[in-house]
Amino acid sequence: MxxxxxxxxxxxxxxxxxxxxxxxxxxxxxxxxxxxxxxxxxxxxxxxxxxxxxxxxxxxxxxxxxxTMNAGHCPPQVVEALKQQVDQYIHTCFHVMMYEPYVQLAEKLNEITPGNHAKKTFFLNSGAEAVENAIKIARKYTGRKAVISFERGYHGRTLLAMSLTSKIKPYKYQFGPFAPEVYKMSYPYYYRTPEGMGPEQMDEYILQRFQDFFLGDVAPDDVAAVILEPVQGEGGFVVPSKRFVQGVKQICEQHGILLIADEVQTGFGRTGKMFAMEHFDVVPDLVVMSKSIAAGLPISAVTGRAEIMDSPNPGEIGGTYGGSPLGCVAALEVIKMMEEQNxxxxxxxxxxxxxxxxxxxxxxxxxxxxxxxxxxxxxxxxxxxxxxxxxxxxxxxxxxxxxxxxxxxxxxxxxxxxxxxxxxxxxxxxxxxxxxxxxxxxxxxxxxx
Incomplete structure (x- = not known):
């Protein structure tokens, strides 16, 4: 060389x-x-x-x-906001004494995530936690238990998130048994489409498979949610077509199934839009975020339709460090950077x-x-x-x-x-x-x- x-x-x-x-x-x-x-x-x-x-x-x-670093390492405005926050208070736990940055960030994410409907947001520490809580909320709202994820999908390493994840090694091998009522569907991989089948045929084949899946594996009225990465991350940056993503949304609407967009890796400007789902003209019911939300501070979010997010009773969701003051002020500055610097x-x-x-x-x-x-x-x-x-x-x-x-x-x-x-x-x-x-x-x- x-x-x-x-x-x-x-x-x-x-x-x-x-x-x-x-x-x-x-x-x-x-x-x-x-x-x-x-x-x-x-x-x-x-x-x-x-x-x-x-x-x-x-x-x-x-x-x-x-x-995680879409806004770059150590952006000066984030660093300054963190210094100011440390001088005021580091952590009180939102479940004990609340703080304004939590509310400010929830308001901002309600504003910028896809869809014009009324939304609510709450915060956790990691993408896996956000995924698990999105599933909990979907099950609570629908009264259903089953969840569908996709081949090659990645949703985290905690028990339920790992169950949703598709790759065995290194993520799942000898870590079972896994959470029940989790099912896998195909996701288009156009580079590896079977011979004689084009991308459009691949989309239609997979979407048709849902019908057989609902006959042979789980009834649609038992399915609480479908969780989908708008671009598969750990699965190899596999990009689906608009037709496929819209088709999944149509199936969900037909059967009263919630669509959860896992934007942990695709969110916050990575794909050329603030959220990758915007490329597909699809509005999910719930959005899961983490990674680049706060320039490296550990925070994650679940944003969704207000009536869905309100289904858990007080005390049924949350966590000691969820939505820490440091994470919230960092995220507010990151979003400001995203908007001001486009x-x-x-x-x-x-x-x-x-x-x-x-x-x-x-x-x-x-x-x-x-x-x-x-x-x-x-x-x-x-x-x-x-x-x-x-x-x-x-x-x-x-x-x-x-x-x-x-x-x-x-x-x-x-x-x-x-x-x-x-x-x-x-x-x-x-x-x-x-x-x-x-x-x-x-x-x-x-x-x-």
Whole structure:
């Protein structure tokens, strides 16, 4: 690989460097194997789309803390709001003594989420908690028990969320038994459509399968909710058609089933709109949010139709740290950034530039089988050859490994672990984006040609 001239990436040592190696030794002695780490080093400073590690190496961030940093690392207005909040109070627990930022953030999310109906919002700590509570609310409102999720879907690692999730390893293997009354439906994967079947036929086939599903697996009047990622995240950045998403909504309306949009990874400007469901002209009954809601502060939300959200009785939903004051003030500033800087539109621009580079990669490298994305949620699917489309998990891991050691933090995804995904902060500059893409292209040259 020919060296790439870098303006933002600065590598003073090999990765990991000596101080990172010392910490890795301590980490291995004190932290269990289970929490997986992609980049083998330790951050000491983060700014915008750049990360600096303990050995003074600076990286371009194409991972964004798995889609958490859409507003960038340490945005000054968020940092200032947090400092002011810490000086006032850190936590009282909303269930003990309430605080205004909780109400302000609920009002704002009621305003900006899809749909003009009356809404209400409450807060938790993580995406998985929000998913679990959305299911609880749907069951309470409908009086039904069954829930339908989709193949390749990812909804978290707690028991119910893990039951909704589709990938066995590493998420579910030997962690059962799982929650009952959870069913899986197909989700279109157009790159892997059966021979002779086009995208439209795939959509119609899956939507028709719902009818047989309701005959053979669970009656529709026993189904409380369908939970859907508008773009599958961990499943490989698989983008459905508008026809498919609208068809799922129609089935839900026909049978009195609630539609839950899991916008944990797709929300807050990532796909070129504030929420990905806006691309499909579908208004969900409940929206689940987390990740980029608060620039890295742990907070999640469930927003939904007011009559649905009011179905649990006082005390039936909540949590000690849910909607912490710090998370609420951070989220309010993030939303202000999104609106004032028009970051969703920036997400669309990032996506266009990225997909132009990906089209070049697909033409140059036989192992780049498919390119896809929505807004700044972009992916390459790595295969052994374009004819067989056989997934190449090993090459994908090598690409991630090589990028990380060349100063580009990047992640894989997909049911077959063969997808390279881009989740760069939406504040990344054009120069930083191009430099990161050049590093990725250089790694593909070395490993694929």
């Amino acid at each position: 020919n060296p790439i001239a870098t303006k933002y990436i600065k590598l003073n040592t090999a990765i990991p460097g000596p101080r990172a190696q010392e910490l890795l030794t301590r980490k291995e002695a004190s932290v269990p194997r289970g929490p997986f780490t992609t980049a083998p080093t330790f951050v000491v400073k983060a700014d915008g789309a750049l990360l600096t590690d303990i050995d003074g190496n600076t990286f371009i961030d194409f991972a964004g803390a798995i889609g 970051l969703p539109a920036r997400g669309q621009q990032i996506g266009e530039r990225t997909m132009q580079a990906f089209a070049r990669f697909q033409h140059r490298f036989p192992q780049v089988g498919d390119i896809r994305g929505l807004g700044a949620m972009c992916a390459l699917e790595i295969v052994k050859d374009k004819e067989s489309k056989e997934p190449d998990k090993e090459l994908t891991a090598q690409i991630v490994h090589a990028c990380n050691r060349r100063g580009l933090v990047i992640l894989s995804a997909g049911l077959y672990s063969n997808v390279i995904r881009i989740l760069a902060p939406l504040v990344i500059t054009d120069e930083q984006l191009e430099e990161g893409l050049a590093v990725l292209e250089g790694v593909l040259e070395e490993l694929c040609l």
